[in-house]
Amino acid sequence: MNFETRILDITKNDEYEKYLYKCLAPMPFRKYRKRRGYLEAAIPKGFHKKILIFNEGIVGQIEYAPPEASYYPIIGDNVIVMNCIWVLRKVKGRLLGKQLFADMMKNEKNADGFATVALENHWSPWLKKWQMEKLGFKSLDSVRVMHKLKHKGECFKIYLMWLPTAKNSKPPAWNTPKILEGVSCCTSHPLYHQEKTKLKEILEKR
Secondary structure: OOOOEEEEEOOOOHHHOHHHHHOOOOOOOOOOHHHHHHHHHHHHHOOEEEEEEEOOEEEEEEEEEOHHHOOOOEEOOOEEEEEEEEEOHHHOOOOHHHHHHHHHHHHOOOOOEEEEEEEEOOOOOOOEHHHHHHOOOEEEEEEEEEEOOOOOOOEEEEEEEEEEOOOOOOOOEEOHHHHOOOEOOOOOOOOEOOHHHOOOOOEEEO
16 A cells, blocks of 8 residues: 655744644643743744645654754754654654755755764653664763752663764754753753753753
8 A cells, every 4th residue: 555755944934833832742722921922033044844644644743953943052064953853653663864964965965964962871761862873873972960850769861962964064063051941942852951940050060
């Protein structure tokens, strides 16, 4: 049986607006303040979010932007930062994640390279280091941390990942103290920092 696969940029598509806020997670659509503020600032600077439709169902997504529009504290010239990539487990084995990734690279072909973060020994199934390595990323740096509120006593690593695509491209850097603050504008992110915690940093170096 043949299934149709489509990738749509929903950054300015009202029909799929809820997926700018709720991703693929089974959570209610809510235009929460932190996410709305992020999108309003990031979209004019080059933020993109795309969804992958397979057999008429939304099964994947990718989010990316230049460093100044990413929610990661990554610094670099002519770099594109991938905020996230996610394909539902039910379509595993069809290389749909690689399709999303290839689409991003094709549309940002003038970039010198792509950066993101990856996790190791984190309890979440997303953004695993081995997953990013399968896409071609290599580690540049890492920080060992522990969450202040969740899974106390369990340490994990956050990696700065890099995939150069141009000769003599300059690797990016990151602001590691800023990483400890987590991510406030995506409720599904493994490093999500709830505003109600009243903490400046939700992670501590170990």
